[in-house]
Every structure is written in structure tokens, then in C-alpha cells.
Amino acid sequence: MQKRVTFDNRLLPYLLVTPQLIITIVFFIWPAGQALFQSLLREDAFGTSSEFVWFENFVRVIEDESYLNSFRVTAIFSISVTVLSLAIALVLAVMADRIVRGGTTYRTLLIWPYAVAPAVAGALWGFLFNPRIGVLAYGIESIGVNWNYFLNGDQAMLLVVFASAWSRIGYNFVFFLAGLQAIPRSLIEAAAIDGAGPARRFWTVIFPLLSPTGFFLMVVNIVFAFFETFGVIHAVTQGGPSKATEILVYKVWSDSFRGLDLGGSAAQSVILMAIVVGLTVVQFRYIERRVHY
């Protein structure tokens, strides 16, 4: 945690941590405290008086049908994004790992979507699937399916899942490829000598050894789908049609700035914080375990 050899200075260390600390307190800890505090208050519509109501806001939020819907939507959305992007990235990484020459070229060709903002990814896919002029929408219509994601909730969900998963493939690919290359060749060769074919080698040797990477990526991707996909939703579907793609983060935003429901949105913020804390704990416990692996 700390150096054996340190410097002696009374004032300097405080000066050095001050900038970071001020920003942390003003923009992180204070607002989070405010959210906690407001979640226990009820303010009238004009903000003139407030009343301490304990957990009434939470009860109201949890009993709200639209909040439960948002929870369901978030679950479906984040699981789909995670599974889809992990599966595609794993297949590509396993194939790229088999290729002796050109591996890095493929990495370059696959890595860059990470740099595309989720909102821009949403714009790209929204254009492809635009019911009037999109290329893919045209293809889908031509096989007889009525495609209009502005009206059909399932299709809107499919679209935001594609856009979000697309932007994660490169990231997952990098980690899977690194994980694959860290597996000792001797293990795979031993399995081959014992007569195991490529498929058998994959499921009995490679896949189990890759599972720590997979688990890590799963947590990171769920965090991404929960919190960083606001841009996709806001740019493409605005949570619609009829709340079919209203994920939790989008709902907090729209309740705060459109609904002006202070207590309710603060309660939602607190629930989200609890989710982040939970996910972070899972991530850290796993990292501790990885050391022993």
C-alpha cells in the first residue's frame, strides 16, 4: 500500500491531493448525499416546502408499474447486449487465435468500434434500419416482414441491442484474444496428443481456462449496458415506442428533467447507486480470486 522510503513534508501531501479531493467532494460526494437526502423528502410542485417522509418515495417508485417495466426492459436489454457481444467476440477471438499470421491486422480491424460513441453507433444503426430509407430495413421488408421500429417495441429493442452490442465487440475481442494467448500452448498440445480434436480441445481445455476472462467481461458489459447506453436510447428511440426501450438510466433522466418529480427521481438515483455498488463489489471480489487462479 505504501512505500518503505517516503518523504517527510507536512504541507505538501495535502496540497497534492487537494485538487482531486475538491472535485470529488463538490461533484461526486455532495450530489450523491443530496440524492440520498432528497430521496427521503417530499417537495411540493413549486419547491417551496418539503416534508420528511422516510421511505415513501421508494415505496412509490417500487410500486409504480412503469418503474417495474423499466426494470424488465433494462434486464432484457443488458442481458441481450452482453450475450450477443460476448458470443460474437469469443467466436472471432478463437478464430483469430488460430491464425498465426495476420492476427494483429485483424485486431486493428476489429478494435476501433470501441472508439465510436454509443450515440453515434445508435445513429449508424438507426440509419441502417430506418423504415423508409434504411438498407437493412429494405431487405427485411423484401422478405415480407413489416418493419417499423418507430411503432414496434420489439423491433426498437432489437435495434438498440444491435447498436450497443456492435460497439462492444472490439473491446471484448481484445480481452478474449489476450486471454487465449495467455493459455500455455503445452496444455493444448497435450490434449491434441491425447487425441482430442479442435472442438473437444475448446470445450475441455480452452473454455474453462478462459472463464475468468469471460466472467470479468460479463460484469464489465453489464455495467456498460446499464449505465453507458443512455446515448443509444436517447438518440435513437427516446425510450419509446410506448416505453419499450426505457432503461433505468433513461427513466431517471426523463423523470428529473421532464417529469420534475424530485423525490421520485432521487429515490431512483439511490437504487441505481446500490446497483453500481453491488456490481463493483462483484467485480472486485472476482479480481481478488483471479490472483489465486
Place this chain on the structure above:
Amino acid sequence: MVENRPFGTLLSHLVVLFGVLIVCFPVWITFVAATHDQAALLRPPIPLWPGSHFFENMETILFAGVRSSRSAPVAVMLLNSLVMAVGIAVGKIAISIIAAYAIVYFHFPLRMVFFWMIFITLMLPVEVRILPTFEVVSNLNLLNNYGGLIIPLIASATATFLFRQFFLSVPDELTEAARIDGAGPMRFFWDVLLPLSRNSIAALFVIQFIYGWNQYLWPLLITTEESYYTVVMGISRMLNVVDAAAEWNLVMATALLAMLPPVVVVIAMQRQFVRGLVETEK
């Protein structure tokens, strides 16, 4: 390779190539859309091959903006994004490296308290404290200026951790040697630690530049004046009115410009980028 299976290798190449095609397809269509005029895109099926209006479209969006959404010229938005991305990357690196230096190289009361306070920010992304943070920023008069776009985002637990981790791996002998030679703490920092941290700084810069460039919710919250819009949020404003006027060629040209800088940074600095990815996730 364990066995020589020419067919298997060929299959691998084909699968990966297919993946690359899928990943690149949306961008190709975007590029094609940016090279046509409005009329060509409105006649289905839309073209799959570039047209001849690329430079014309670029000129329109860069200097005039997209009329139907009354947007600022995209050149202005690109500049705003650049200021924000560089500001966040440099600011984060600067304040985290000195904070990590204090925590690792000094022994002082409250050290662990400070460490945990910084650690907590990891669990408080903007998305979970939208409204109260907005109130703080508006009370500080930081709406609609670069300070508001940059300062609230430069506290970073990940960057502090990364530097802490790196400093812990620097041998104590270097510190001892510096002290014997009479170097004070700041001299040691500037002349020994900072040059040693070059690789970590480069890796972190790539990651944070992309983070800053791709910010969406934050500029959406705190900018209402078009002259402070960033390009990533500018696109969504165009999308939300586009169906009325359907200037898709210009919107897609803007999308192309919005992703170009971060993509170029990732590809040009790929080694630092991969290193940064792996290290910030530790």
C-alpha cells in the same frame, strides 16, 4: 498451431473476415450516405456505392451546419469536442498523478480517508446522480462554458489507481538514491517519477481522450447554447428532427466526422490503447 490443418486455417480466416465485414458494414453505409445528395437517399433502394457529393456535403456541414435542425456549424462542435476531450484527458492525468504521488510517497494523517474518498467516485457515475450534480453545476455558474464541460468530469478513481499501482512498482532504491543526492520531493517527482510514468500517461491519455470525446449525457445536461454543443450530442439533435426534413446525407456526414478523431487515435496509438484498456481494468 497445434496441427497443420489448411482447411481449418482457411475457415478461421473466413470467419474473422466475415466478422470484420459485419463490423465495418454500418460505417461503409454511413460513408456512402455522406457522398450522395439528399434526393439520392430518398429513392429506395438507397445506393451502396459512393456518389460525387462528398466534398460538397462536408463543406455544408462544417461551415453552415444542418439547416433542418438549425444546428451550429459542425466545425464549431468539433472544436468543442476537442477542447472537452483534451481538457478531460489532461486534467484527469494531472490531478490523479499528483494525488497518487501524495498517497504513495508520503505518510500523513487522513491518508487512507482521502484514498477511500477517491475510491468511492468509482461507484458514482454521472448517470446515477444526474439532478443533484446538475444543481451543483448551475449554482457554480458552470452551465454553458468549457469549465462546466470539463471540470466535473476530471476526478477519476481509475487514473489515480493506475498511477498508484505504477508508483508502487517503482523500486525504492531510486527514491533513496535521489534523497542521498539531495533531491526534495518535487525534484524527485519531476526528474525521476514523471519520466518513468511516460508509458502509463500515454496509455491513459488515449483512454481518457476517447472517454471525453464520447461524453453524451453530460453535455446534454449542461449546454443549452448551440455554440457549446459537442458533436456527439449534436448528432442526436439532428436525428430527432431528421424525419421531418430528412437531410440524412448531412447527418451521416456529421456522424462520420464525429467518429473519425477517436477512431484515428485508437488505430494510431493501438499499443498504448490496448495497454491502457488492460491496465485501467485491473
